[in-house]
Amino acid sequence: MTKSLVRIHALATNTFREAIRNKLLYALLGFSVVMIAAGALISTLSYVEVDEILQDMGMAAIRLFSAGIAIFVGVGLIHDEVERRTIFTILSKPVTRSEFLVGKWAGLTFTVWLQLLLMTLAFAVVSLLAGADLTLRHGVAVGLLGLELMVLVAVATLFSSFTTPMLASFYTFGIWLIGHLSRDLYLLGQQSDSDSVSRVASAIYAVLPDFEIFNKTLEAVHGLPIQGHEVGFALLYAAGYASATLILASSIFARRDLK
Amino acid sequence: MSGEGREVVRAENLVKDFRVGFGIRKRRVLSDVSFAAHEGEIFGFVGPNGAGKTTTLKVLMGLVRPTSGSASILGRNVAESEFRDQIGFLPENPYFYPFLTAREILDFYARLSGVEARGRAARVEELLALVHLESAADARLKTYSKGMLQRVGVAQALIHDPSVVFLDEPMSGLDPIGRREVREVILALRAAGKTVFMNTHILSDVEMICDRVAIIVKGAIRREGRIGDLVGSGTHDTQIVATGLPAATAGELESRHGAKLRGQGDRIEIQLSEKEVERALATVVQSGARVVSVASLRPSLEDVFMDAVRSAEEVR
Numbered sequence: 001m002t003k004s005l006v007r008i009h010a011l012a013t014n015t016f017r018e019a020i021r022n023k024l025l026y027a028l029l030g031f032s033v034v035m036i037a038a039g040a041l042i043s044t045l046s047y048v049e050v051d052e053i054l055q056d057m058g059m060a061a062i063r064l065f066s067a068g069i070a071i072f073v074g075v076g077l078i079h080d081e082v083e084r085r086t087i088f089t090i091l092s093k094p095v096t097r098s099e100f101l102v103g104k105w106a107g108l109t110f111t112v113w114l115q116l117l118l119m120t121l122a123f124a125v126v127s128l129l130a131g132a133d134l135t136l137r138h139g140v141a142v143g144l145l146g147l148e149l150m151v152l153v154a155v156a157t158l159f160s161s162f163t164t165p166m167l168a169s170f171y172t173f174g175i176w177l178i179g180h181l182s183r184d185l186y187l188l189g190q191q192s193d194s195d196s197v198s199r200v201a202s203a204i205y206a207v208l209p210d211f212e213i214f215n216k217t218l219e220a221v222h223g224l225p226i227q228g229h230e231v232g233f234a235l236l237y238a239a240g241y242a243s244a245t246l247i248l249a250s251s252i253f254a255r256r257d258l259k
Numbered sequence: 260m261s262g263e264g265r266e267v268v269r270a271e272n273l274v275k276d277f278r279v280g281f282g283i284r285k286r287r288v289l290s291d292v293s294f295a296a297h298e299g300e301i302f303g304f305v306g307p308n309g310a311g312k313t314t315t316l317k318v319l320m321g322l323v324r325p326t327s328g329s330a331s332i333l334g335r336n337v338a339e340s341e342f343r344d345q346i347g348f349l350p351e352n353p354y355f356y357p358f359l360t361a362r363e364i365l366d367f368y369a370r371l372s373g374v375e376a377r378g379r380a381a382r383v384e385e386l387l388a389l390v391h392l393e394s395a396a397d398a399r400l401k402t403y404s405k406g407m408l409q410r411v412g413v414a415q416a417l418i419h420d421p422s423v424v425f426l427d428e429p430m431s432g433l434d435p436i437g438r439r440e441v442r443e444v445i446l447a448l449r450a451a452g453k454t455v456f457m458n459t460h461i462l463s464d465v466e467m468i469c470d471r472v473a474i475i476v477k478g479a480i481r482r483e484g485r486i487g488d489l490v491g492s493g494t495h496d497t498q499i500v501a502t503g504l505p506a507a508t509a510g511e512l513e514s515r516h517g518a519k520l521r522g523q524g525d526r527i528e529i530q531l532s533e534k535e536v537e538r539a540l541a542t543v544v545q546s547g548a549r550v551v552s553v554a555s556l557r558p559s560l561e562d563v564f565m566d567a568v569r570s571a572e573e574v575r
Contacts, residue, residue, distance in 0.1 A: 010370035092348035
């Protein structure tokens with residue numbers, strides 16, 4: 001167990017190091033900071049709820065760009081290792097394919113968390129300069145977004161384990177988009193008169209992630225309460241969904257011939 | 260070198276089909292691969308390009324699953340991973356993370372291989388010295404030449420002091436000095452009691468350092484054994500070199516002894532069957548010619564290799 005953790009740690013550290021030495025990532029990060037700052041300008045166009053507009057835009061920019069970075073790096077995570085044949089020497093060591101996947105996932109999750117932290121700092125600076133309130137709710141909302149990104153990286157890792165980056169980016173982006181609508185689709189299905197439609201909607205909801213569990217932007221920006229049990233459930237949901245996705249990825253990846 | 264220690268690497272009737280064209284058709288890459296490499300020997304796995312050498316090695320490394328048959332290393336099924344801290348692997352044309360330095364990447368592989376934290380830094384330095392990369396140890400690998408990357412590959416394969424080392428085309432991309440250094444490393448490994456399994460199509464390297472070889476052609480093993488046994492089997496021709504051979508004697512050698520003659524000026528090379536040598540020599544000496552040399556024309560490994568390729572073509 002300890003040896004396994006040492007190997008996963010080595011793989012995660014290396015993935016993190018690779019990501020932070022990628023110049024394109026800094027460009028994305030820089031652009032996201034510009035977008036967050038742009039919220040301050042756009043909010044001045046309104047006479048009411050100026051702070052809320054600024055923070056709504058800022059949080060949206062953080063969500064969009066952090067998801068973009070997770071997808072952008074995640075979809076090539078496994079595919080590139082196979083294409084560049086760097087995986088050959090790694091798997092010739094006492095490293096299982098599951099450890100490899102978990103290490104890569106952990107490294108990228110840590111990278112997007114760091115990016116999230118930097119974007120949040122930019123958001124906090126812009127908010128403070130504009131005189132908008134910053135509360136613990138903002139911190140909780142960002143923390144939950146971190147959990148969403150953890151699940152999203154697991155989804156990207158799953159697709160990257162068996163398909164090309166191009167297809168994996170379509171699939172992962174699709175899952176991310178549907179993940180923010182899956183609860184609405186489920187509720188819509190429940191209102192249908194047809195039993196089969198209702199069952200299909202329930203089945204889809206059970207399989208697809210519900211990313212709205214992690215979305216507490218509205219509560220943070222408008223000062224609405226966030227319940228402790230919601231945060232607890234989001235934690236369990238993220239851990240369960242990410243684990244199940246990585247187990248599925250491992251079982252697919254274990255069967256692959258690495259030509 | 261006895262080369263007949265316990266079996267360390269074993270392949271039994273390996274068959275591998277790859278799916279092609281949307282997975283509908285199958286292409287057989289390995290049709291029947293069986294061999295055994297023994298403890299403490301340098302085992303050459305030889306074959307032309309596309310013969311199935313690298314696929315066999317990937318099966319042994321657990322990167323590709325055989326369609327049928329089995330393979331084991333140190334008595335363990337190759338699908339397992341725990342025993343891999345006892346093996347080292349250098350892939351063909353290795354590629355490493357370009358954003359890392361040689362020192363960083365060796366540390367990374369040492370961690371993966373379970374090298375204890377206490378001696379890890381010293382082990383990395385030792386390997387950097389072994390492959391003569393101390394001065395470039397802190398340069399990013401993206402600045403390295405092909406030969407330097409090959410040296411990094413050798414170093415990572417040995418970082419955890421494995422007992423069995425698999426090398427896929429280890430001399431590839433190296434200049435003559437580098438090739439010689441790698442040869443010396445391989446010989447040093449054998450001297451230290453390690454087993455070396457070497458994939459290559461460079462026969463001169465094999466003849467120079469390998470104890471035993473298996474020749475693979477079109478996905479099947481065609482020859483396997485000690486080099487001396489492979490090149491020493493069968494009857495060979497003998498070559499007599501003589502000067503001052505009269506024309507009449509030359510004709511007699513051709514007609515009576517079935518000899519083939521060629522030469523320039525006074526120096527004649529006479530090639531004939533081993534059983535004709537004594538009588539032919541007597542004829543040459545009696546003619547007043549001077550015998551310069553007599554040598555047995557043993558087949559080279561190249562002859563054995565080409566014979567294996569030809570017989571594989573005939574089977575097809």
